[in-house]
Structure formats: structure tokens, C-alpha cells
Amino acid sequence: MNARNPLPIPRLSLWLTRAGMLAEQVLRAFWPLISILMAVLAALMLGLHDLAGVELVWAVGALAAMASLVALAMGARRFHWPTHDDALERLDRTLPGRPIRALLDEQAIGAQDAASAEVWRQHQARMAQRAAQAAPVKPDLRLSERDPFALRYSALLALVVALLFGSVWRVSSVSDMAPGGAIAAQGPTWEGWIEPPRYTGKPTLYLADLSDASVQIPEGSDVTLRFYGEIGRLSLSETTSAEGTQAETAPEQSFTATRSGEMRIDGPGGRSWTFEVLPDNPPAIDIAGAAEAQAGGQMTLPFTASDDYGVISGEALIQLDLAKVDRRHGLAAEPDSRDGITVELPMPIAGDRSEFTETLIEDFSQHPWAHLPVTILLSVQDAREQISISAPVSTSLPARRFFDPLAAAVIEQRRDLLWALANAPRVAQLLRAVSHRPEDVFRSETAYLRLRVILRRLETYTEFGLKPEQQAEIAQALWDLAILLEEGTLSDALERLRRAQERLTEAMKNGASDQEIAELMQELREATDDYLRQLQRQAQQDGAEGQDGQQAQNGETMQMTQDDLQRMMDRIQELMEQGRMAEAQQALQEFQQMMENMRVTQGQGQGSQSEGRRAMEDLAETLRDQQGLSDQAFRDLQEQFNPGAQSGDRQGNEGRSGGQGRGQSHDGQGQGSDQAGNGEEGQQGSLADRQQALREELRRQEQGLPGAGTPEGDAARDALDRAGRAMEGAEEALRSDDLAEAIDQQSEAMEAMREGMRALGEALAQEQSQPGQGAQDGDMQARNLDPLGRNQGAVGSISTDEGLLQGEDVYRRARELLDEIRRRTGETDRPKIELDYLKRLLERF
Template sequence: MAPSPGPDPALRALRLPLALTRAGMVAEQVLRAFWPLMTVIMLALAVLMLGLHDMVSVEVVWGGGVLVALGLFGTLIWGIRTFHWPTRAEALARLDETLPGRPIQALMDRQVIGESDAASAAVWRAHQARMAARAANARPVRPNVRLSRADPFALRHIATLALAVAIIFGSVWRVGTVAEMTPGSAQAASGPTWEGWIEPPRYTGKPTIYLADIQGDRLDIAQGSKITLRFYGEVGALTLAETVSGRVGALPPASDVAQEFTVVQDGELRIDGPGGKTWKVSVVADAPPTVGVAGPPEAEAMGTMTLPFTASDDYGVVGGTAVIALDLGAVDRRYGLTAEPDAREAISVPLPMPIAGDRAEFTEKLIEDFSEHPWANMPVTYTLSVQDAAGQSGQSEVYSATLPGRRFFDPLAAAVIEQRRDLLWSRDNARRVSQMLRAVSYKPEDIFRSETAYLRMRVILRRLDALSRDGLQAEHQTEMAKALWDLAVLLEDGDLSDALERLRRAQERLTEAMKNGASDQEIAELMQELRRASDDYIRQLSRQAQNENQNGADQPNSGSDPNSMQMTQNDLQKMMDRIQELMEQGRMAEAQQALEELQQLMENMRVTQGQGGGQSQGQQAMEGLAETLRNQQGLSDDAFRDLQEQFNPGANAGQNQGNEGRNGGQGRGQSHEGQGGRGEGQAQNDGEGQQGGGEGQDLQGSLADRQQALRRELDRQQGSLPGAGTPEGDAARDALGRAGRAMDDAEQSLRQDDLAGAIDNQSEAMEALREGMRALGEAMAQEQQQPGQGTAEGSQRARNRDPLGRDAGSNGSIGTEESLLQGEDVYRRARELLDEIRRRSGDTSRPQVELDYLRRLLDRF
């Protein structure tokens, strides 16, 4: 066989792929040969467009021009010598290399041996047909334009970046100014010319404008912009005429080479002389800021006020102030308020501003505690004012409402607070306040629960009588108001060390709140106080039972009494939830009856110790927190999948492979079609006081409801943590407190459809939960190391450790979540990596392959 001397008709079908392949080879040769020339051209254009030649002397410009010319000449010669025009045969060879068996070369061959043999000729034709079929599938070959070997320092990229910067920040008109530096144009360069800039106020965020680049004769300029002009050439050839600055009196000459003024009004800007220009200037006025109250002030049970407000400005608000004044006309002037009030200045507090983000329009909340102020729980007026960077201010309409303060539900404490209010209202009320307090405390044995409170009352009365003989002074008024406030707080909160008494006080405060028509928020806080008091009481009973066992005392057997009943902490939780639900529904009579039943149960309660191989309190708490962490992880996964569906509505509802999360089953907690599901990983309550489940941890409903249920479950678990009073136990409680606050923030973000913010808060909650579990483990280890405690349990835990010294998995799981690496930096780094993976997986502009990989990582970890 021998190659054909000319083109074969069988190759006519390859004309288009062959032409495109050859064109690509030409482009490849051009880039490889002339990239140095293009690099020099781009660098020279960047320097000229940025005007760098105007900053140096003429000699330096000429020297640089010579170097550029030599560079252009050298790179052009090098490119011409390097360039090679690709031939048709080379294009065919490159195209043939991409096909199996090199069919193009086979089609170009001719049969030499056996041409006269019919059988051999038939085989040859079959071979040619097969090669022609392969060649018909030929596709153009992409050119190889990688220049990394030829340009190891990436000079071409540097030149491209410089040119891009010049295009954005420079001006193409500056290129022509280099001609003024030539010898023939020396006379022209000395002629009159000008340049100028418009610099808007910095707070507007607008860029500086070069006057020579403006097309047209109209200018829209922000109020307060500064205009700077420079005249070159013969003095007097160019003059300025303007009516935008509003300047009067002694003005600088119109022919000064440097002119600078501020735009304050509409008018005309004109440069008279050779090359002069005229503009009609319109000033864009800076609007004053606006502010308004967005809703009535709200108060917590402890008196903290929250006042929402909105503010806006065209360029951004820089600060604000809230002024609160007494609305004297709306005060019910009875009893101690009939006297003329002492003169007091209005309350002035700064308004909170957003830490980050745009301040052009925002909504914030003013949070302050005015419980101890004389105007607390009295009608006041709110006046808000804000300022912008230009010094302008805006003021809201006067808003009338009550100044929220702490509410006292104990009758005696409320009476003391009322007399304190009267004393602060007017110093003339001092004698009346003394008489009223004596009447209230006429029979101390009937109303005082604490001798300390009664003795403090007597001291206050004697001091008030002594100070009011010659007229109460302002400093004494403040002193007595502080003493009365401390007495009221003592009467309300109590100074009780006994857990049962604290429980009774919490129940009584809740009863008073129901009678006085407290708000839902106050009821929720008082219910939380009742839960904490109940947990303290149960812990005290548990410690008492343990001490009796250790001292050999006979403990009654709970199973011997046929009239006794067994209750777990989850049963108490359900009763409290039921009471709170009845109160929120307004069914106060039923709630009062349920509260009395709860009080009887708590006072008759006796804690029994577990028998046999039951779990300790610390183990139950650890398992409960682990379950809470798993549920929080699953909830975070559901929120993340909902966030993904906002960017990718066609997703398969989060049901693809690996959708369970690393904690097992939590990924299936709630479908994305809105049907509430129950997380598969939720532990079931075994009825013996385990803290892994319970009604408070119902995972049905929306993400926000599930987050709220999880927060309530964490509150319940916090009340049964061991290690109280130890550094490790306090550290665990602090960490769980941070986790609870992060859960509250996550719930609020979920209710506002801020999934990204909710995921961040959930990550903080999970990290705090892990820290709390580590601190709780340390507290349990400290208890086991104490002499005479935990011997049998410690031996059992030692047998359950793996060869690396870690505890084995609980609840029948294999392995442990405990990490080999310990330390703050390790966990901080792990959290940072997880947050970065979440951020990247939400970026829909990334390649699909990378997004799939990131989602697999999230499903795994």
C-alpha cells in the first residue's frame, strides 16, 4: 500500500471538521507567537489610560516610549519568526489522532499488492468502507491555547488585569494627551487648557466625576458636592463663571488657576475661553431622615421594655434619640398623685442602630429597663428623632402609651411599690407614705412570710419619719425610693433557701398573675419560674434520699403503699404544659384547679432511688442532651434543604440518597410538601424518668414549632443536670444557656422565613450543646473520682471503654461520638469548616459536580 498523492474523494465529508481544526491550529500559532506583543500593547495602553505619564517628567515619558517601541519591535520580530502556518496534512494528522485506528490515513492509502486479486480487492474495499464510517464521526479538534510553559510568570494575565483596571478607573481620552509631549506640539501644550472634578460628599457613597469625561451639557449633582477646577496656560485666557455656589461678598478672581467651591443650588457652570464649556447644574437635594414608632411598647415580666421603630434616609441614618416625657394630662390624679409632681427632666436614651447592613431603611427595637424610674407603669409620650450625615434631623409624631415596668404580683410588694411611686411623685407625700405603710403592716404575723422583710420595713419607716420631720430632701428621696424597691423585690422574690418554699412562692405568683390578668408573655415567664422551682425541689428531694441511703436510714418502699402513685418528671412537665395552655386560652378557673392539684402533688412527693442496674442522673442527662443534639441536627438539615429549594425549586424534596444525616434518621423529619413528619431518630420515653423524649419534644409541625418544642425540652433538661455548684457543672449550665438563647434566635428567624440566619443560629446551638455535654462529662468524672462514690458505676464504665479510653456508644449504638482530638481550637475549626461547606453548597453558581459533592459531605457529617 502507498499513500495517495492527492486528496481522496472519500475525505470530502471531512471538509468542515478539517477546516475548523485548521482554524484552531492557526489561532494556536498566533497566540503562541504573538502573546509577548499583545502583552506589551496592553501594558502601554493601561499606563496611558490611567494617566501615569502625567505624573512624571517628559524625559521619563520619552525613555519609557523608547523602551515600549523596542519591546514592540522585538516581540513582533520574534512572533514573525515563531509563527508557523499549519498545512492541510498537519490538520489531517491532528484530526486523525482523535479517531481510533487512524481511519483518515487508511482512506488516503492505496492498495499496491494483490490489486488484481478479486478476493484481496474485496477485502480492501470492506476495509476502506469501515474506515470511511469511522472517519464520518470525526469532530473538530479544539486548539491547545495554554501558554503556561511559554509564560511561566503569567505576564499576559498581569497585563490583562492592568488594562481592565485602566478601562474601569481610567479614561481613553487620556491616551491622546501623550501627543502633547512630542517636540512638535510643545507650543500647543503651552496653550490654555483645563481639567476639573466633582467630588460628592463622602457619606453619599458616590464616586468622584472627571468633568472632561462628561458628555452633554446637564449635570445632576448631590447637594454639598465640591467642584475643583485647574486652568493651565496663559493666566486670564480661561475664566470661570458660576451661579451654583451662592457665594457673595469678596470672591476670588475668575481667572485664578485653581478654583474650588461647593454646590448649594441650581444654576450654571461655565468656563470661558479656548476649549471652554457650559453646563446646566441641577442639585439633588438631601432629604431629611424620617422615623416613627412601629408598634406599642411591650414589657417582659421582669420589666424590660421593647419599643419597635422604623427609620429611613436617602443616604443612611447615623444616630437617633428617644425622648420619653410624662403625659400629665393622662395621669389618674388620685390618692398619692393628687399633689403637684416634682419637676423631672424627660428621659433621653440613644436609639440603637444596625451594626451591619444598609441604614437607608431599617426596623430596630429600643430595649431598656425603666422599672425603677418614677414614671414606670404611668402614661408617657414617646418622641423619636434621628439624624443623617448631613446634620439634618427628623422627628416622629408624639406617641402616647404607658411606660412599661416590672409588675409585682404579691399584694404586699405591689402596695410597697405604689407607695414608692407616690414618694417619687412628690416629696410632700413622705408623711402619707409612712402612714400607709404602717397601716399595711399593722399585723405583720399575717402578711409577712419573712422576719427579714418585716425588720427591713420597720427600719425604712423609722428612717422615713426621721428624714421627713424637716422636709424630705431630694437625695433622701432617692435613698428611700431605693430602699422601698429592694423591699418590694424581697417580698416578691423572697429570700428563701428552702426549695419547697420557693415552689410555693412561684405558685402563688402565678395565681396572682391569673387574677390580675397578666399577659401571655408574663404567664410564660412565670411558668418558666415554676418549672425551675419544681426542678430545684425535686433535686433537693433526690439529694435527701441519697443522703439517707448513705447514712443507712430506712427509706420507705414506695411500692408498699397501695394508695401511692408513681410519677416521672415528664408527667410533671405535661401537667405544667397543660396549665400554661389553659391560661393562654383564658380558662383561668380550670388552670387554678390544675395548679392546686400540682401543688398538692409536689408537697406530697417522695423521690425513690432506682434499683439494680438503673441509670444514674448524670447518664440520663447525658443521653437526653445527646438526643436533643441529634434532633437539633436533624432540624438544621431540614432547614438547609428548604433553603436549597428556594434556589432550586425542582429538588426531589430532600429524598435523595444519604438524606439521613450523620445522626441517623433526622433528615426525614418533615417532608417538603408541607406534611408534618416525625423524626425517626427521636427516642421514646421509657416511663422511668429518661429525658430523651416526652411531649415537650414533639417534632411535628413547622420548623419554627419544632424548634420551639426543642427549646422547651432543653429547658426541662437543664433543671435536672447534676454537678450543681461545681465549676464543671456551672460551665455545663452556662453552655446550655447559650444553646437555649441560640435556639430562641433560630425560632425567630424561622418565623421570619430567614432560613440562612436560622441555620447559623442552629449551628451555634449545636456547638453550645456539645460544649455543655463535654462539661457535663467532666462533672460526672469529678463525681466518680470522689472517695466512696460511684465505685460500682465506675467499674462498669471502665469495662465499657474502648481501647482508646473513650466511652462506648449508648442506646445500643456502636462506637462513640467522642473525638480523639480535644481542645477549643479543634471544635472551632470543625465548626468553621462545616459553616463554609454550608455556604458553598448554597451557591447555585458553582458547578453541579461540586454541589453534589458538598451535599454528600453535609449528609455524612
């Protein structure tokens, strides 16, 4: 090219292109030399030469120097300095039509022809416009073909690691390995670190960066020092370790700071510090309240714990206080040797453990020491393995109380049997005396037969010498029998209601605690709701004619509202809390008589109505089962993050067997008021199978769903179809042990089922509101009353034949009703089914 003619090319573009070409030449020619230099520098900054011998360091250094010279020579041969014409050539190759070459050319022929010369000038003008738009050309810095093993990246990685974890000051220490290097050096140097114990969470301190003469460090911190240069020029003296150090000149030194003191480096560039060692105090634990028993038998014991850097673990030790035991009857015998009870204390799963309050919840109802005097000691341990023990607390070991006299007698004999093997003949004799006249004491033939079997086995074992494993077997059988006697079979709603009333009566007579009374009142409320539902279901099955005949025999039907029942039970609980037990027992007797005299009046109803009610009841039952299964999955997920809960129950945690606070190892063997007979169903291994059964049941209900062909019926089917798919996803997640995903899918299934039930209710209401309903239907609906005296309407909705408020009272009464619904919704102690109903009312109105 000819550079005599000026070119309209941007200077910046030309300069950047030439600089990029220079970078290409440097990298392509000298990348081996650059890689060698980075590797050597990384090794020096990491101090690898301090770990090797002088001979090895010199050998590696000579090899690196020779490799550097060879790489430099080869790079110099390959290097080509990019010229101005080279830059123009690269720019020209990136432009269409090669405009720069055209601008440098001259017209060879036709220069004398004016027309030809004009064409040439126009052509060069267009090329000048293109050249003026030239952009810098990116350099090609790829070296993969020249470095197929990526050695340059390995050297670069080593240098980055050295910059992060090494020190530039270490490079100068290599000069000490040269002959006469120590003499030629400017002087010795040092460096040091203070590393606090890991559990403190404190950062490492670099001594050279500490400007303050006084430094606070945790007890147990490790101090490390390194001296470089001529040995003996620098020395260490300190008084913070257990032994202390005076004028130590070793190149590398370390000690542990255990007390406050001074550290001094003597010699060129030496410094001194005053260390204030912060002691690691032992943890502290205190019992924050009295040990109490809930109605289910769980013991609750609140405690507070604290530590400088956090508590690691804790445990409770319970020992029998034999001196305070009333040694009468079965306790008069010398007790068998038994170890104390040791349980782990609950720790916060997340957050700060330096100071916290927790509650120990365990169930000792089946332990031989239940209700006997014991001494409770709590202990905690920190990361330094320092242990602190709380002050001992003397109390009776809280456990489940049995209010049924026969169940209490069985539990007493069980305690005596576990107290000493020598009590076996006495226990057998007393059990035989109890079962002498079963018709007077047993309400259930099953319970009597079970007692006779236990008695025969106990007598057989005693005859041949009772062994400890046989003792445990008989004790477990007696416990199951006592649970059966206390709670009954619960197969009949009325029997359950009566049992709840009897247990509440016995609790009032025996002076139960407020906590036990509150839980027994809640049990009575739930039993009452079950009894009302059973009465309504029975009325639907019997029909109107049979009920009319029964009405004629019993006189007036007793009718009341749900609010009346609620107020009566609230009044009973209020009287008990005030200590007016006589009035409370009288009110409870009136309530019991009222519930037993209650009858249901029910209209004949249409076939489609009964079908719709059955469908709604089946879906509600499936929804409750799905909710219970989701709760079980959530408890198992909690246990994965709190393995210590497997040794017993924790607050808010339930075992795999279902129910809170069984006191066993969450393996389905625990007993409780809500678990009798359901041990197998509560196993973790059956969660996926139970989910599959629920999904199949939902599919069956969906096939027979009424309201086909209507928009509401189709919406109900679509919602239930979504619920089925969500159940299928939950089943797959359970089989793969992904509990978090299973809970999400179960929540989606429950929400879809609720939508389906709302749509089904609207579909049934639409069917009932169709024209053609005669006066006979209206008369039958007028007699369609529920146990509370309310008109159920066509499909279970509540209606009335009474005249409604008129005029301005309509708005006043509506406002009062809405305020009352909101007030009841805020009372969280109400039954869950009632709260759900109130929330639906608020959403609708």
C-alpha cells in the same frame, strides 16, 4: 579567540546573553541619569511646579539639567558596548571544560600523527556537544554596591505615586513658566473634579471624562476647577452653587453644588454641563407597634427608620404626661422637677442602615414614672446632621408588675416617695401601718426585719429633712425589699414552685398580658423540674426504709410520667390563652395539689451506685456553670461591638450583671428575677477567677472518678483532662481580655465534658452489668422508682419490669416512639435540659 571557525552554539542563547550584558552596561553607567529623570518627571506629573514660584522652579530645573549632563558624561565614560567575543567568553565561563575556547583552538603538536589527530578530533567533538547545550547567561543587574543609599528606588517610588495620583497633562504646564511660553503654547487647558460628600459612598468624577451633558450629583458635592495658561482666556459660569458664578477667571476655583443648574467653561476647549442635584432628604422614623412589657419588666418598642444614605444615630425621649396622671393618694402632691428619660436607639451593627427595623428594649421598672402616663418621641439623625422626629405616642410606661400584694404595696410607696420629697411622712406612716401585725402579712422574718430597718431610716431622715441622695437610697432599699417579697429566697425548691404557682394565679386574676402569662408558665415549668430533681435527691439521701414508712402513712404513692406533667401545664396555658380563667385556675389548683402530694420511692442501692450518681451530678453541675460562664463572656463580647448597650439592655443582650434588661449601666447593680444576690458574681473582673475555680473543681472531681481501670473509665478521664486544659486556655484568654479566644476554649471544654460524661455513664453501666448481682439487688432495683414512677435502674438509667411489646407491634411502637421524639425535639420552647436529652436519644438510636 579566533572566530574563523563556525561554532555549534545556539544563536538565541548567544543573543540573549549579549542583550543581558548590554542591560548591565546601561544600568551600571546611566543609573544616576535615569534616577534624575524619574524624579523630575514625578515632580512635574504631581504638579509641584504649580505650587512653587517661578524662580524656584528655574533654579531646580537648572540644577537638574546640570546633574543630568554630569551623569550622562560619566555614564558615557563607563559604558562599554559588549562584542560578540565578550558574549562567547561569558558563555564559555558557564560551561564545564571551557568548550568554546577548545573549539577555537588548533592542534599545536602531533598534527602529522594520525592517532594524535584522531584524539584531537574526538576531543573537539565532545566540546562541540557541550557547546550546543549552552543556555543564556543571566545578567547581573544588582546596583547595591554602586547605589548604597537606594536612590534609584526612591526615584522609582516617586514616579509610581505620580502615575497613580498625578496627571501627564500637568507636565506641559511647566512651559508656561518660560519667557514667552504662554504665547508659544498651543492654547490654555483646564481640568476639574466633582467630589460627592464622603458619607454618600459615591466616587469622585473627573469632568474631562464626562461625555454626557446631563450629570446627576448628590447635594453638597464639591466642584473644583483649575485653569492653565494665560489668565483670562478661560472663564467659569455656573448656577448650581448658592450664590452662582459669572465669568470667573481665577486659575483655581471651587464651589458646592446645592441646586440643579448649569456649569460652563468659556474659552478655547471649553465645555458645558447640566447638573441635576439629587437632594439629601432628612431621615424618617416611625413607631411600628405598641410599647409592651415583658414579664421581667423590660419595655419593648419596635420602630422602623430609613434615610437616603444611612441613619447615623437615634434616641428616644420619654416625658411624663402630667395631665393624664390620676392625681390621687401619693400622686396628689406637686411632683419634684425631673428631667425626661433619654436613651439611645439600637442601630444595626453591620449591614445597610438606609432602611431597617429594630426594637428598643429598656427596663424602666425602677424609674419613678413606671406605669404612669408618658409621651414617647423617637428621633434619628443622618450624616448631614438632619434630624427627624416621630409622631408622639401616649402610653403608660411599661415596667415590671408585682403580683404579690405586699410587694405591690411596697412598690407603690416607693413610687410616692420618688414622686415628691413631701410624701416622705405619708410613706413612713403607711409602711408602719403595713408592718403593724407582721405575722399576718409577712412570710419571711428577714423581709419584715428589712422593712423595719428601712422604716427607721426613713423616719430619721424625714425628721432632719430628707435629701435627694437619701431619697434615692431609701428607694433602692424599697426596691430590693419588693424583689425579696415577690420572689422569696428561692432556697427551697418547693417554695419556688409555690411562688411560681402563686404568681401565675395572681397574673390570671389581674388580667396579665399573653407575654407575661407565657413567661410565668415557663417559670412554672422550670420550678417543677427543680422540684422533681430535689425530690429524687432527697430520696437518695433518706434511703428506702424511711420512704417505705412514709408510704405506709400516706397511702398510695402518686406516680405520673413527665409527659403527664407536660400535658397538664400545656392544658393550663391553653385555657388561659382562650380566656377561660376559671377553668385554668381550677386546673392550676389540681396541679399544685398533685405536686405537693408527690412522694419518692427509692431502693437501697449500692455504695458504688451512689458514688457514680454523685459523680454524674457533680459533672452536670460543673457543665452548667461552664455554660453560664461562656454565655457571660459572649454577652461581654457583644458589648465590645455595641457600646451603646451599656446604657441599657438591647434585644438579645444582657448586662454584665447577668440577666436581660436591667435598665442600669451593666455594672452589676441591676436587679432582676434571676439575679437577686448575685451582683458580685456577675462582675466582668471575676470571669477569669470563676473560670479558675471551675477548672480546680473539675480536677477535684476527676481524682475521685469511679470506673478506674476500664476502657470507658479511662476514656472519661482523658476527656475530662482535655476539658481541664481547655479551661486553662480559657482562663488565660480571659485574663488577657481576649473574649473571642476564651469562648472558643470554653466551647471545647464543654464538648470534652459531655464526652467524659457519656464515657462515665458507659463505665458505670458496665460495672452494674457484671455477674454476681444477686436476687436481692434485683428486688431492690424493682423498688427504685423516681418521682415520676419510673424504674431508675442501676445507675440512673430508665428501665421497667413490665412486659414489652412482642411480634409486629415491636416495630410499629418503635417507629411511633421515634416520631414522637423527633416531634418534641422540634419544639424549641421546651426546656433546654429536655431538648438536650431528646437529642442524645436521637444520636443513640
